Amino acid sequence: MTHKSVEDAERGRGTVNATADHALEVRGVSLRFGGVRALTDVSFGVREGELFSIIGPNGAGKTSIVNCISGRYRPTEGKLFYRGRDITGLNTNARPALGIGRTFQNLALFHHMSVLDNIMVGRHHLLKNNFITGSLYWLGGARREELTHRHKVEEIIDFLDLQSVRKATAGTLSYGLRKRVELARAMALEPKLILLDEPMAGMNFEEKEDMARYIVDLNEEFGMTVVMIEHDMGVVMDISHRVVVLDFGRKIAEGDPGAVLADPHVRSAYLGEEDEILSDPDDAPRSEANA
DSSP states (O other): OOHHHHHHHHHHHHOOOOOTTEEEEEEEEEEEETTEEEEEEEEEEEETTOEEEEEOSTTSSHHHHHHHHHTSSOOSEEEEEETTEEOTTOOTTHHHHHTEEEOOSSOOOOTTSBHHHHHHHTTGGGOSOOTTTHHHHIIIIIHHHHHHHHHHHHHHHHHTTOGGGTTSBGGGSOHHHHHHHHHHHHHHTOOSEEEEESTTTTOOHHHHHHHHHHHHHHHHTSOOEEEEEOSOHHHHHHHOSEEEEEETTEEEEEEOHHHHHHOHHHHHHHHOOOOTTTSOGGGHHHHHHHO
């Protein structure tokens, strides 16, 4: 296959047509840091109510694309649409107000605060009270608002089985419990789309089973559209509706889990077999030179 035909094939796999049932559309997104390419012409769509996973080897660009969706990075090229609205230029703080929440690969909890207070932080975008209007609003119903928010937080605590540690300091909890608290904080925003960056990383088998169940319930019972990065292929294939695969910052496959798992391009990416479609075009001249 020629270099041109390889690119044409990749573009064909990367095309997304605008459809009304897409909660999220990524269109031709590329991301560069100086001379380093993190993403190249990545496109896919996530349907409303879908549990959608992004997989790929280490360094494939998975967290980079989630950072573009959440607003942490702005794409060098391409567009991002949330429920038909172009969100490419919106900053990170503007996206939660639209209903986009996320967790992080590395825990971002307030370790000195209680579990309850950590989760309450997740509701700050929903609070009418702030430091400017606080003294006036307190007289007119801030107490009722706080009780309403605490009730919502207590529901999340019950859902994630955190009742026994609700008053514990977050920094004293086990790693698995801290990951659960971070999920709770993201849920507290009541997002319509939630981005989960390796929610099961570092967990033991039982903790992974519990987290997988919570994520499925999050999708089915709470009706949230879920976009998840996860390295555990077994979990991904068990709970995902559809999967997209990245390698060298490019999309190499997309579809239902069974079809993706059987794709030779995906097997090559994970097993390290030689495949010209998967090789980074920038590496090709060096490989030939070293031959």
